[in-house]
Amino acid sequence: MLLSEIHRNTKKKFDEFKIQTSEIDSRSIIKKILDLSDKDFIMDIKISLSNKESEYLSKVIDQRLSGKPLSRIFGSKEFFSMKFDINKFVLDPRPESEILVEKALDLIQENNLKSILEFGVGSGCIIAAILSNSIGTKAVGVDISEQAIMTAKSNLIKNGIKSFNLIVSDWGLSLNRAFDIIISNPPYVKTNEIKNLDENVKDHDPLISLDGGVDGLDCYRIIANQSRYLIKEKGYVLVEIGHDQAKSVEKIFGNNDFLLINKVKDYSKLDRVLIFVKKKIKK
Secondary structure: OEHHHHHHHHHHHHHHOOOOOHHHHHHHHHHHHHOOOHHHHHHOOEOOOOHHHHHHHHHHHHHHHOOOOHHHHHOEEEEOOEEEEOOOOOOOOOOOHHHHHHHHHHHHHHHOOOEEEEEOOOOOHHHHHHHHOOOOOEEEEEEOOHHHHHHHHHHHHHOOOOOEEEEEOOOOOOOOOOEEEEEEOOOOEOHHHHHHOOHHHHOOOOHHHOEOOOOOOHHHHHHHHHHHHHEEEEEEEEEEOOOOOHHHHHHHHHOOOEEEEEEEEOOOOOEEEEEEEEOOOOO
16 A cells, blocks of 8 residues: 555545644654654655554544544654653643744843743753753753653753753742743633633643633733842843733733833744843932
8 A cells, every 4th residue: 555545544534523734643643653754755655554553543543533632642742853752741842832942042142141940841842942952051940740840851861951950849939049041831821711722732731731820820920020039130031921911911020120122923923922121220
């Protein structure tokens, strides 16, 4: 059987269930299960499925049709060209968060910044991506979940990252030093809106990584308040936000003596990342 036929049959099943990512999902599943490359698809090689491979393919297809994301099926996700193991204790890395990484790297390179604090380290994908693309930078990552910290540590080690320290902590309460950059993709979904999220999200991402409180802004209040003491005078605070939260988050940080210097849009042209600095106090 030609590879294109296996791909076509798999994609057809996803199309019947109106899965919008049917093309990329079918290719990803086949590549993973049969250990194939993009070149194999281009050449349309002949494939002889073993009974075991056929059963595994059917099982994965059924799981995807039930609404389970591929990252949860295979237990891993690519982020910033790096591979990260994920589990029920950590958020599935989002493509939009790569914008957060890119902006942090720009600031690090432009200002020779050396120390990073991440609130809510999760899988470790954000600080791993930053550390792997900067020289001489060290990072501290905190998370209230011990299981998340263990996952992040494993991911950082697997990706060859060395200059990090991960701490189980309720935000920055256990920290007593200042950083050049504070970065976070905190929970920002309103509590009563979680039930309306896509099944890929609400049924598989940990609630603690989604729930931002009644107005979705609880975590920004904490980050803004603690950043006053944990950021250096010429440091930067970068936060990922929901598409309609820019004004509210700017106000929260403004009330904590921070000034918004950049608002970055995502691939859908929606507000996604805010960058703050400390306000200069007039003497």
